Amino acid sequence: MADDGRQMSGEQRAAIARGRRESQAVDAYLRYLEENKPRRGRRRTPERVRMLLDQVTADLESATGVHRIELLQQRKDLESELWRLEHQADNKELEEAFIEHAARYGERKGISYETWREAGVSAEVLERAGIVPNTTDELRRRR
Incomplete structure:
Protein backbone atom coordinates (compact mmCIF):
# COMPACT_ATOMS: atom_id res chain seq x y z
CA MET A 1 0.00 0.00 0.00
CA ALA A 2 1.09 3.55 -0.65
CA ASP A 3 1.65 5.92 2.30
CA ASP A 4 -1.65 7.74 1.70
CA GLY A 5 -3.71 4.54 1.95
CA ARG A 6 -4.15 3.89 -1.79
CA GLN A 7 -3.10 0.59 -3.27
CA MET A 8 -0.52 0.38 -6.03
CA SER A 9 -1.82 -0.33 -9.47
CA GLY A 10 -0.80 -3.40 -11.39
CA GLU A 11 1.25 -1.14 -13.64
CA GLN A 12 3.16 0.28 -10.67
CA ARG A 13 3.84 -3.20 -9.28
CA ALA A 14 5.04 -4.34 -12.72
CA ALA A 15 7.37 -1.34 -13.00
CA ILE A 16 8.87 -2.09 -9.58
CA ALA A 17 9.35 -5.75 -10.49
CA ARG A 18 10.93 -4.77 -13.82
CA GLY A 19 13.33 -2.41 -12.05
CA ARG A 20 14.25 -5.14 -9.59
CA ARG A 21 14.98 -7.61 -12.43
CA GLU A 22 17.08 -5.01 -14.24
CA SER A 23 19.08 -4.21 -11.10
CA GLN A 24 19.68 -7.88 -10.30
CA ALA A 25 20.84 -8.71 -13.84
CA VAL A 26 23.21 -5.74 -13.99
CA ASP A 27 24.55 -6.39 -10.49
CA ALA A 28 25.18 -10.10 -11.14
CA TYR A 29 27.13 -9.38 -14.34
CA LEU A 30 29.20 -6.58 -12.81
CA ARG A 31 30.05 -8.80 -9.82
CA TYR A 32 31.08 -11.57 -12.20
CA LEU A 33 33.36 -9.17 -14.07
CA GLU A 34 34.92 -7.99 -10.82
CA GLU A 35 35.54 -11.52 -9.56
CA ASN A 36 37.06 -12.59 -12.87
CA LYS A 37 39.24 -9.60 -13.70
CA PRO A 38 42.28 -10.54 -15.73
CA ARG A 39 45.33 -10.90 -13.54
CA ARG A 40 48.97 -10.49 -14.43
CA GLY A 41 50.80 -13.48 -15.81
CA GLN A 88 32.97 -19.90 -16.86
CA ALA A 89 30.13 -20.91 -19.17
CA ASP A 90 27.80 -19.36 -16.57
CA ASN A 91 29.14 -16.05 -17.82
CA LYS A 92 27.05 -16.35 -21.02
CA GLU A 93 23.83 -16.53 -19.05
CA LEU A 94 24.80 -13.51 -16.94
CA GLU A 95 25.95 -11.64 -20.03
CA GLU A 96 22.69 -12.28 -21.88
CA ALA A 97 20.65 -11.06 -18.90
CA PHE A 98 22.86 -7.97 -18.68
CA ILE A 99 22.40 -7.28 -22.40
CA GLU A 100 18.63 -7.58 -22.02
CA HIS A 101 18.37 -5.12 -19.11
CA ALA A 102 21.40 -2.81 -19.07
CA ALA A 103 20.19 -0.12 -21.47
CA ARG A 104 16.93 0.50 -19.56
CA TYR A 105 18.73 0.32 -16.22
CA GLY A 106 21.48 2.69 -17.36
CA GLU A 107 19.00 5.15 -18.82
CA ARG A 108 16.93 5.14 -15.63
CA LYS A 109 20.04 5.62 -13.46
CA GLY A 110 21.86 8.03 -15.80
CA ILE A 111 24.85 5.74 -16.38
CA SER A 112 27.03 6.76 -19.32
CA TYR A 113 28.87 4.55 -21.78
CA GLU A 114 32.19 5.63 -20.26
CA THR A 115 31.04 4.60 -16.79
CA TRP A 116 30.04 1.15 -18.05
CA ARG A 117 33.48 0.81 -19.68
CA GLU A 118 35.23 1.94 -16.50
CA ALA A 119 33.29 -0.75 -14.61
CA GLY A 120 34.83 -3.35 -16.92
CA VAL A 121 32.02 -4.00 -19.41
CA SER A 122 33.45 -4.63 -22.87
CA ALA A 123 32.55 -2.42 -25.82
CA GLU A 124 31.15 -5.47 -27.61
CA VAL A 125 28.74 -6.30 -24.78
CA LEU A 126 27.64 -2.67 -24.54
CA GLU A 127 27.03 -2.54 -28.28
CA ARG A 128 24.91 -5.69 -28.08
CA ALA A 129 22.99 -4.09 -25.21
CA GLY A 130 22.34 -1.01 -27.37
CA ILE A 131 24.56 1.25 -25.27
CA VAL A 132 26.76 3.43 -27.43
CA PRO A 133 29.06 6.35 -26.66
CA ASN A 134 27.36 9.70 -26.89
CA THR A 135 28.96 12.86 -28.20
CA THR A 136 29.72 14.20 -24.72
CA ASP A 137 31.60 11.00 -23.84
CA GLU A 138 33.56 11.20 -27.10
CA LEU A 139 34.52 14.84 -26.50
CA ARG A 140 35.67 14.07 -22.95
CA ARG A 141 37.78 11.15 -24.15
CA ARG A 142 39.57 13.32 -26.74
CA ARG A 143 40.60 15.93 -24.18
Whole structure:
Protein backbone atom coordinates (compact mmCIF):
# COMPACT_ATOMS: atom_id res chain seq x y z
CA MET A 1 0.00 0.00 0.00
CA ALA A 2 1.09 3.55 -0.65
CA ASP A 3 1.65 5.92 2.30
CA ASP A 4 -1.65 7.74 1.70
CA GLY A 5 -3.71 4.54 1.95
CA ARG A 6 -4.15 3.89 -1.79
CA GLN A 7 -3.10 0.59 -3.27
CA MET A 8 -0.52 0.38 -6.03
CA SER A 9 -1.82 -0.33 -9.47
CA GLY A 10 -0.80 -3.40 -11.39
CA GLU A 11 1.25 -1.14 -13.64
CA GLN A 12 3.16 0.28 -10.67
CA ARG A 13 3.84 -3.20 -9.28
CA ALA A 14 5.04 -4.34 -12.72
CA ALA A 15 7.37 -1.34 -13.00
CA ILE A 16 8.87 -2.09 -9.58
CA ALA A 17 9.35 -5.75 -10.49
CA ARG A 18 10.93 -4.77 -13.82
CA GLY A 19 13.33 -2.41 -12.05
CA ARG A 20 14.25 -5.14 -9.59
CA ARG A 21 14.98 -7.61 -12.43
CA GLU A 22 17.08 -5.01 -14.24
CA SER A 23 19.08 -4.21 -11.10
CA GLN A 24 19.68 -7.88 -10.30
CA ALA A 25 20.84 -8.71 -13.84
CA VAL A 26 23.21 -5.74 -13.99
CA ASP A 27 24.55 -6.39 -10.49
CA ALA A 28 25.18 -10.10 -11.14
CA TYR A 29 27.13 -9.38 -14.34
CA LEU A 30 29.20 -6.58 -12.81
CA ARG A 31 30.05 -8.80 -9.82
CA TYR A 32 31.08 -11.57 -12.20
CA LEU A 33 33.36 -9.17 -14.07
CA GLU A 34 34.92 -7.99 -10.82
CA GLU A 35 35.54 -11.52 -9.56
CA ASN A 36 37.06 -12.59 -12.87
CA LYS A 37 39.24 -9.60 -13.70
CA PRO A 38 42.28 -10.54 -15.73
CA ARG A 39 45.33 -10.90 -13.54
CA ARG A 40 48.97 -10.49 -14.43
CA GLY A 41 50.80 -13.48 -15.81
CA ARG A 42 49.60 -16.54 -17.63
CA ARG A 43 46.11 -17.75 -16.95
CA ARG A 44 45.98 -21.05 -15.14
CA THR A 45 44.11 -23.95 -16.64
CA PRO A 46 41.82 -26.21 -14.62
CA GLU A 47 44.40 -28.99 -15.06
CA ARG A 48 47.16 -26.82 -13.55
CA VAL A 49 44.94 -25.83 -10.63
CA ARG A 50 44.07 -29.49 -9.99
CA MET A 51 47.78 -30.34 -9.98
CA LEU A 52 48.49 -27.56 -7.46
CA LEU A 53 45.53 -28.70 -5.37
CA ASP A 54 46.89 -32.26 -5.29
CA GLN A 55 50.28 -30.95 -4.18
CA VAL A 56 48.78 -28.82 -1.41
CA THR A 57 46.65 -31.76 -0.24
CA ALA A 58 49.74 -34.00 -0.11
CA ASP A 59 51.74 -31.33 1.76
CA LEU A 60 48.93 -31.01 4.34
CA GLU A 61 49.52 -34.57 5.54
CA SER A 62 52.79 -33.58 7.22
CA ALA A 63 52.25 -29.85 7.84
CA THR A 64 51.88 -28.38 11.31
CA GLY A 65 51.36 -24.98 12.88
CA VAL A 66 51.28 -21.90 10.69
CA HIS A 67 52.41 -23.85 7.65
CA ARG A 68 49.28 -26.03 7.99
CA ILE A 69 46.94 -23.04 8.28
CA GLU A 70 48.54 -21.42 5.24
CA LEU A 71 48.14 -24.63 3.24
CA LEU A 72 44.50 -24.93 4.33
CA GLN A 73 43.86 -21.39 3.04
CA GLN A 74 45.76 -22.11 -0.17
CA ARG A 75 43.63 -25.24 -0.70
CA LYS A 76 40.45 -23.21 -0.19
CA ASP A 77 41.67 -20.55 -2.66
CA LEU A 78 42.57 -23.18 -5.26
CA GLU A 79 39.19 -24.90 -4.87
CA SER A 80 37.46 -21.56 -5.48
CA GLU A 81 39.65 -20.85 -8.49
CA LEU A 82 38.93 -24.30 -9.92
CA TRP A 83 35.20 -23.84 -9.46
CA ARG A 84 35.35 -20.47 -11.29
CA LEU A 85 37.38 -21.94 -14.13
CA GLU A 86 35.00 -24.86 -14.53
CA HIS A 87 31.91 -22.64 -14.47
CA GLN A 88 32.97 -19.90 -16.86
CA ALA A 89 30.13 -20.91 -19.17
CA ASP A 90 27.80 -19.36 -16.57
CA ASN A 91 29.14 -16.05 -17.82
CA LYS A 92 27.05 -16.35 -21.02
CA GLU A 93 23.83 -16.53 -19.05
CA LEU A 94 24.80 -13.51 -16.94
CA GLU A 95 25.95 -11.64 -20.03
CA GLU A 96 22.69 -12.28 -21.88
CA ALA A 97 20.65 -11.06 -18.90
CA PHE A 98 22.86 -7.97 -18.68
CA ILE A 99 22.40 -7.28 -22.40
CA GLU A 100 18.63 -7.58 -22.02
CA HIS A 101 18.37 -5.12 -19.11
CA ALA A 102 21.40 -2.81 -19.07
CA ALA A 103 20.19 -0.12 -21.47
CA ARG A 104 16.93 0.50 -19.56
CA TYR A 105 18.73 0.32 -16.22
CA GLY A 106 21.48 2.69 -17.36
CA GLU A 107 19.00 5.15 -18.82
CA ARG A 108 16.93 5.14 -15.63
CA LYS A 109 20.04 5.62 -13.46
CA GLY A 110 21.86 8.03 -15.80
CA ILE A 111 24.85 5.74 -16.38
CA SER A 112 27.03 6.76 -19.32
CA TYR A 113 28.87 4.55 -21.78
CA GLU A 114 32.19 5.63 -20.26
CA THR A 115 31.04 4.60 -16.79
CA TRP A 116 30.04 1.15 -18.05
CA ARG A 117 33.48 0.81 -19.68
CA GLU A 118 35.23 1.94 -16.50
CA ALA A 119 33.29 -0.75 -14.61
CA GLY A 120 34.83 -3.35 -16.92
CA VAL A 121 32.02 -4.00 -19.41
CA SER A 122 33.45 -4.63 -22.87
CA ALA A 123 32.55 -2.42 -25.82
CA GLU A 124 31.15 -5.47 -27.61
CA VAL A 125 28.74 -6.30 -24.78
CA LEU A 126 27.64 -2.67 -24.54
CA GLU A 127 27.03 -2.54 -28.28
CA ARG A 128 24.91 -5.69 -28.08
CA ALA A 129 22.99 -4.09 -25.21
CA GLY A 130 22.34 -1.01 -27.37
CA ILE A 131 24.56 1.25 -25.27
CA VAL A 132 26.76 3.43 -27.43
CA PRO A 133 29.06 6.35 -26.66
CA ASN A 134 27.36 9.70 -26.89
CA THR A 135 28.96 12.86 -28.20
CA THR A 136 29.72 14.20 -24.72
CA ASP A 137 31.60 11.00 -23.84
CA GLU A 138 33.56 11.20 -27.10
CA LEU A 139 34.52 14.84 -26.50
CA ARG A 140 35.67 14.07 -22.95
CA ARG A 141 37.78 11.15 -24.15
CA ARG A 142 39.57 13.32 -26.74
CA ARG A 143 40.60 15.93 -24.18
